[in-house]
Amino acid sequence: MSLPACPSCNSDYVYQDQSLLICPECGYEWSPVEEALEAELNKVKDSNGTELAEGDKVTFIKDLKIKASSQVLKIGTKAVIRRIVAGKDHQLDCKVDGASDMMITAKFVKKA
């Protein structure tokens, strides 16, 4: 059984102590069972209710104005999800076609 990387510092040196997983590098301890439940609650879904994963390609379903700039990302713009940050307003850390990396709200995209 392979253990997950530390959710706090991403270390690969996580070890198991009874029901807890422990990261020796940053001291973070967590329960994989609770983590799994939380993961279920934190599933990030697109506008159609399709679950999104890192590496998925998505397209925008509406024009999105970029905060702190006058640039607008047009409906249909393609992006690749680099990272998912559940529990935030903008859950998707995306590489957007023709723009830089940015955080996008999951309900404004659909899986391509």
Ligand SMILES: [Zn+2]
């Ligand atoms: Zn750690």
